[in-house]
Amino acid sequence: MSPLISCQDLFELLTHRPTSQLVVDCSFDLVAPAAGWSAFQLGHIPGATYIHLENDLSAPRTGMNGRHPLPRLADFVAAMRARGANDGSLIVVYDNVDGRYAARLWWTIRWAGHAAVRVLDGGWRQWRESSLPFETGEPQERAPGNFSSRASLERVVEYEEVRANLDTQKALLLDARAWDRFRGRNETLDPVAGHITGAKNRPYRDNLKGDETFRDTSELRDEFEQLLAGRRPEDVIHQCGSGVTSCHNRLAMELSGLSGSAMYVGSWSEWCSRPGSPISVDEG
Incomplete structure (x- = not known):
């Protein structure tokens, strides 16, 4: 599906x-x-x-x-x-x-x-x-559901695993923030500017067309495979500022048939709060 x-x-x-x-x-x-x-x-x-x-x-x-x-x-x-x-x-x-x-x-x-x-x-x-119907006001009253948790379909990595990856370089760390935040030129949300050392930038907006629908799946797949450079999708860790826009890249990879990548939910906002975390700022 x-x-x-x-x-x-x-x-x-x-x-x-x-x-x-x-x-x-x-x-x-x-x-x-x-x-x-x-x-x-x-x-x-x-x-x-x-x-x-x-x-x-x-x-x-x-x-x-x-x-x-x-x-x-x-x-x-x-x-x-x-x-x-x-x-x-x-x-x-x-x-x-x-x-x-x-x-x-x-x-x-x-x-x-x-x-x-x-x-x-x-x-x-x-x-x-699309001129489709809509409503205003508060949501309709509805009976509570029976939604329950089951075996997770997503993989989460923590700070320590991302830190260890700096040495092993086994996983590709993809940062979904805009290039200026990634490079440390513009930071308005977190107290420190820059990016996790070794991360690559894939702005989540690159997944979209001008009307904010997703781009063609073959184009997305080609671009992600270029970033993977021979790695498996399972060897990707997504991150961003706070674990929100990174989910957009995870969704785009799933849409492209590249399943199994992981999420570092703490992302830059956690990384930059931990003393001694390696941080890079692009010059030029």
């Missing part, structure tokens, strides 16, 4: 099989954490519910675990149940930007062991530009 679903295909499902899926809006703004919920109330896909990046998809910060650490599995399961998710649900996720938050939710649902999850290609922008 493709990790993506088109707006038209979702509309058909909502029209003919309205109870077969759960649609979840996870729109967010890193500098205005309440903005996603406000945007949801102004307009959302009919029947959709809302989930919050920092309240539901992240654990509390300690100052040493990054800006969006993984939630406790039990807490995430409870959040999904509260929104009506069932073990048999097809869960369709979207956001109102470029898919970065939807990708984090897609990845987290798979981390909990639920395979039937898809990202709406083009998100809210494509839905509105």
Whole structure:
């Protein structure tokens, strides 16, 4: 099953099989954490519910675990149940930007062991530009679901494994941030600029066309294989600033048939908070 679903295909499902899926809006703004919920109330896909990046998809910060650490599995399961998710649900996720938050939710649902999850290609922008119906206000009341955790479908690596990889160079560390943040020229979210020593840059925006739908899978596969340079997909570790946009690269690789790469959720925001972490800044 493709990790993506088109707006038209979702509309058909909502029209003919309205109870077969759960649609979840996870729109967010890193500098205005309440903005996603406000945007949801102004307009959302009919029947959709809302989930919050920092309240539901992240654990509390300690100052040493990054800006969006993984939630406790039990807490995430409870959040999904509260929104009506069932073990048999097809869960369709979207956001109102470029898919970065939807990708984090897609990845987290798979981390909990639920395979039937898809990202709406083009998100809210494509839905509105397709002149499809929408609702306003708060989400509909729904009965709690029976969503449960199963064997994880995603692999997580921790700080220590990334640190050890600096010596072994077994895995390719891919940083999904924009090039200026990667090179240390522009940093507004974290206290230290630069990147993890040895990482390569793959800005997540390179996965998208101008309309914010995903590019052709053959093009994406060719580009990732060039970065892999003979490595297996399983030898890729994704990271970014805080474990959000890195999920977009993970999604793009899955879309391209390159499955099995891992996620360093703590990412740069955790790395730069740990004393002695090797840091590089590109000159020139």
